[in-house]
Amino acid sequence: MSTAPTTSRPTHPSHRPRTPRRGLPILGALPFLAPALALYGIFLLFPIVSAIYLSFVRWNGFPTVPQIWAGLANYQDIFTNDTVFHTALRNSVLWVVLSLVVPTVLALLLALALNHRLLGRNLLRSAFYIPAVLASIAVATMWTWIYNPNSGLVNSTLTSLGLSSWIQDWLGDPQIALYSVFVAFVWQTTGFSMVLFLAGLQTVPADLVEAAKLDGASAWQTFRNVTLPALRPTFTVVLVLTVISSLKVFDLIVGMTNGGPAQSSQVLALWSYSQSFINHNFGGGNALAVVLLVITLALVLPYLMWTLKEDER
Amino acid sequence: MNAVRRANYPLIGLWIALVVCALIWLAPFAFMVLTSLKSTADIGRSSIWALPEVWRWDNYTAAAERGELWTVAGNSAYIALIKVPLGLMISAAAAFAIARLRFKRQRILLIVITLGAMVPVQVAIAPMFTTLSSMGLLNSTNGIILPYLAFGIPSQVFFLYGFFRSLPRELDEAARIDGSGNWRLFVRVILPLAKPALAALFILDFVATWNEYGMALVLLQDQDVRTVPLALQAFQSQFASNYGQLNAFIIMSILPVLIVYLMFQRFFTQGALAGAIKG
Numbered sequence: 001m002s003t004a005p006t007t008s009r010p011t012h013p014s015h016r017p018r019t020p021r022r023g024l025p026i027l028g029a030l031p032f033l034a035p036a037l038a039l040y041g042i043f044l045l046f047p048i049v050s051a052i053y054l055s056f057v058r059w060n061g062f063p064t065v066p067q068i069w070a071g072l073a074n075y076q077d078i079f080t081n082d083t084v085f086h087t088a089l090r091n092s093v094l095w096v097v098l099s100l101v102v103p104t105v106l107a108l109l110l111a112l113a114l115n116h117r118l119l120g121r122n123l124l125r126s127a128f129y130i131p132a133v134l135a136s137i138a139v140a141t142m143w144t145w146i147y148n149p150n151s152g153l154v155n156s157t158l159t160s161l162g163l164s165s166w167i168q169d170w171l172g173d174p175q176i177a178l179y180s181v182f183v184a185f186v187w188q189t190t191g192f193s194m195v196l197f198l199a200g201l202q203t204v205p206a207d208l209v210e211a212a213k214l215d216g217a218s219a220w221q222t223f224r225n226v227t228l229p230a231l232r233p234t235f236t237v238v239l240v241l242t243v244i245s246s247l248k249v250f251d252l253i254v255g256m257t258n259g260g261p262a263q264s265s266q267v268l269a270l271w272s273y274s275q276s277f278i279n280h281n282f283g284g285g286n287a288l289a290v291v292l293l294v295i296t297l298a299l300v301l302p303y304l305m306w307t308l309k310e311d312e313r
Numbered sequence: 314m315n316a317v318r319r320a321n322y323p324l325i326g327l328w329i330a331l332v333v334c335a336l337i338w339l340a341p342f343a344f345m346v347l348t349s350l351k352s353t354a355d356i357g358r359s360s361i362w363a364l365p366e367v368w369r370w371d372n373y374t375a376a377a378e379r380g381e382l383w384t385v386a387g388n389s390a391y392i393a394l395i396k397v398p399l400g401l402m403i404s405a406a407a408a409f410a411i412a413r414l415r416f417k418r419q420r421i422l423l424i425v426i427t428l429g430a431m432v433p434v435q436v437a438i439a440p441m442f443t444t445l446s447s448m449g450l451l452n453s454t455n456g457i458i459l460p461y462l463a464f465g466i467p468s469q470v471f472f473l474y475g476f477f478r479s480l481p482r483e484l485d486e487a488a489r490i491d492g493s494g495n496w497r498l499f500v501r502v503i504l505p506l507a508k509p510a511l512a513a514l515f516i517l518d519f520v521a522t523w524n525e526y527g528m529a530l531v532l533l534q535d536q537d538v539r540t541v542p543l544a545l546q547a548f549q550s551q552f553a554s555n556y557g558q559l560n561a562f563i564i565m566s567i568l569p570v571l572i573v574y575l576m577f578q579r580f581f582t583q584g585a586l587a588g589a590i591k592g
Contacts, residue, residue: 026416028495036407036426036466043441043463044429050440061439063446110334118328126578127335130342133574133581135524137542138567141549142341145348145556153344156361187338195582248433251526255546269435276439277531289436300431304424 048293055287060280074287085288088266091178092247092295095267098182099246100239103190107238110190111197112223125198129191136188140255143184147171147256171257174264181256181265188252189245193238200234201227240303247296268292349373349560356556369557373565376548376558382565384537385544388454392540393522396458400465400518401511407466408473409499413485423474429467434527442531452535460528465521469514476510477503513580520570541566 055074057067078085114125131139146153147170155167170180204227212222250269253259259266259274268288276285348356349372351365359366377383407426411419441460442451450456480503488498504511526542533539539547545566552559574581 025414029410029414029416032406032410032414032495032499033422035403036470039403039459039463040426040429040466043444043460044432044437044466045425047437047440047444048432050444051436054440061443063443110331113327113331116324116327118324118331124331124335127338129581130571130574131338133520133570134567135526135542135545135570137524137526137546138563141545141559141563142345144549144553145560146341146344148556151356151361151556153340153361160360187341199582244431250433250435251542254526254530255549269433273435273438273527273531277442282439285439289439292433293436296431296433296436297428301428304427304431308420308424 051286051289051293054282055290057283059282061276061282062280070283074283077284078287078291082284084263084266084271087263088268088271088288089291091266092268092292094178095182095185095249096243096246096299099185099189099242102182103186103193104238104242106186107190107193108197110194111201112227114194115198115201125194128194131188132192134188136251137255139184139188140252143181143187144171144256147180172261174261177257177261178265181253184256185249185252189242193242196234196238196241197231200231203234204230236303240300243299244296247292247299268295345560345563348556349558349564351557353555353557372557372561376562377565379552379558380544380548380562381536382544382562385539385541386569388538389523389540392454392458392461393519395455396461396465396522397515397518399458400462400469401514403462404466404469404514405473405504405507405511406499408470408477409503411470412474412477413498413503414495423471426467427471429464430471431467434464438528438531441528445532452533452538454533454538457529457532460532461522461525464528465518469518472514473507473510476507480506509583513583516573516577516580520573523570 054067056070056072058070058073059065059067110128114121114128118124134142147155149155149167149169149172152170154170158164158166168176171177208226209222212226217225248269249267250273253265253267253270257265259270269292272285272288272292274285275281275288279285344361347362347365350368350370351359352367352369355366355369410416411423445451445456445460448456450459484502484506485498488502493501524542525540526546529540529543530546533543545562548559548562
């Protein structure tokens with residue numbers, strides 16, 4: 001991004017410049033804020049608050065049917081009777097943990113490799129980044145075909161390599177369906193994290209790397225003591241964005257397994273949606289939504305506070 | 314352009330490894346293109362990397378007709394072309410107020426707005442459905458623009474706030490001394506400087522809007538208002554065994570986004586840093 005040239009006009013030394021405005025400063029700001037706040041309030045904040053309220057009622061979602069206050073019944077229900085919730089919760093947590101490791105490490109390795117001056121470097125970077133611009137539902141549709149048991153890319157390749165014994169029903173086997181979908185997720189998201197790491201690598205001081213090399217440090221020592229510390233802020237950002245995108249996973253699972261087979265690939269976002277709109281259990285669906293909201297906030301709120309604090313300085 | 318004159322074997326090894334990885338990464342695309350040009354019988358018979366026995370270009374026309382591609386692409390384009398510029402203006406105005414004007418509780422406001430970027434759509438979707446339904450805005454391309462705008466605001470405000478903050482304060486002071494009010498400062502000074510940021514956000518938001526599925530799934534259920542991702546999902550569930558046409562339809566649905574990406578690559582790399590790297 002370009003930064004504007006600073007004006008050469010000297011600031012007034014006598015007093016801090018005050019915005020010449022009568023009345024309350026907020027009145028001047030309000031016209032600029034109003035449209036955003038109205039939309040945000042009505043279509044984002046209000047639905048979230050409503051979800052919290054609806055998680056305490058019994059309701060099937062039809063406007064003509066009355067909502068019955070149920071207290072904590074919906075929560076009791078999901079924590080005690082709802083076995084799918086336990087699978088969904090476990091899968092969501094597993095997905096976050098796996099995402100923090102697999103695509104992140106892969107992205108870092110790719111970024112380190114593509115930071116060298118190489119022939120066709122930009123083309124190579126694009127190859128890894130392109131899946132990130134596709135609609136998740138398109139990725140899901142592509143990979144459903146790739147995993148096709150008979151004519152799909154994976155099983156055909158295994159056959160031609162003489163590894164027929166490795167052939168699986170990738171999306172139809174409850175033991176592995178979730179991991180099969182996760183592979184598509186890795187393919188889709190690695191490029192994005194790679195770009196973040198590449199940007200972060202630009203901030204590594206080149207003279208320090210040179211100095212380390214002159215002092216006879218090995219490549220690993222240089223990476224460990226110079227590159228890695230400089231990448232710390234980038235790491236924070238990548239990890240936070242990865243957590244957020246992991247908890248938002250929905251399209252990919254809908255498109256590939258719809259939570260099946262036998263609910264084995266359910267996650268919280270999808271189970272909440274299914275309870276509300278497929279099973280017409282708005283109370284249960286919204287209670288699940290609140291659980292998802294609490295997990296999300298618990299994971300990202302500390303980071304947000306930290307960012308804005310840093311910004312203060 | 315090779316800076317190293319002498320052969321650098323580790324680097325050559327690395328390059329070969331990267332090229333192999335990139336080819337693996339791109340294999341799904343090649344597989345999809347090949348499939349899209351074969352007949353179903355051909356797919357069952359031949360090896361996956363074999364060229365089509367007969368090049369079935371008609372898969373594309375048939376898929377476009379079956380999936381009502383022109384209708385759904387029209388809907389998607391209509392939504393994106395209204396939502397994206399409108400959303401940018403709304404976000405830019407709010408970000409300008411938070412970054413350049415002084416009022417109480419600015420920080421809290423920014424935190425509350427930014428939090429919206431982190432919440433999965435599914436948390437709010439059930440009440441949103443009831444809200445839009447009571448407003449009579451379900452199954453309407455105009456209706457879905459409202460929640461689209463709301464959910465686009467957080468990340469854009471956060472990004473533009475960072476950008477506006479990086480502009481020197483002297484600009485405002487100079488403009489104020491020249492007698493500019495808030496509006497003139499915003500329109501004449503700040504917005505022109507934000508052109509690159511706004512251009513990057515425009516492209517990114519266009520792609521994000523074109524790709525959106527979770528909200529559309531709930532809020533657009535009628536056949537005639539569906540967007541491209543919904544049509545793609547429907548195509549998969551209805552004609553899953555017609556692999557040639559299915560892959561042709563996937564290709565046609567991602568083509569606009571791929572073209573936009575190839576034309577505006579640098580915006581994507583800049584946008585990836587949206588609010589991520591504090592400069």
